[in-house]
Amino acid sequence: RLTTANRCFQQTQPILVFQIQLSELERDILQQNEIYAQMRRTLSELMEFYYVLQKVDAFFEVHMEDDAMNEFSAAELEEAVCYFKRFHVWLRLFIYLVHMTVRCTSATSFNYE
Secondary structure, X not given: OOOHHHHHXXXXXXXXXXXXXXXXXXXXXXXXXXXXXXXXXXXXXXXHHHHHHHHHHHHHHHHOOHHHHHOOOHHHHHHHHHHHHHHHHHHHHHHHHHHHHHHHHHHHOOOOO
C-alpha cells in the first residue's frame, strides 16, 4: 500500500525527469549557439585576412621595382611564389570549410537572442 508521499513522488517523478531533460537540451542549444557565433567570427576574421593578403599581393605585383627583383635569385623568387600559392590554396580551403560548417550549424541551431 502506497503512502501519500510515495504517490505524490510517483506523480511528480516524470515532471522532474522532463525538467532535467529540458535543462540539458537548453544547455546544448545555448552551447551550439555560442559555437555558431564563434565560427561566424572566425569566418569573418579569415575573410578579412584573405582580402588583406590579396591587397598585399596586388601591391607587391605593381610596386616591386626591378632593382628589388634583382636582389633575389630566380630560384628564391620561384620558391617564394610556390609557398604563396600553397598558402593561398590552403587558406581558401580552410575558409570554405569554415563557411560550410557555419551553414550546416545554422540549419540546426536555434537562436534565442
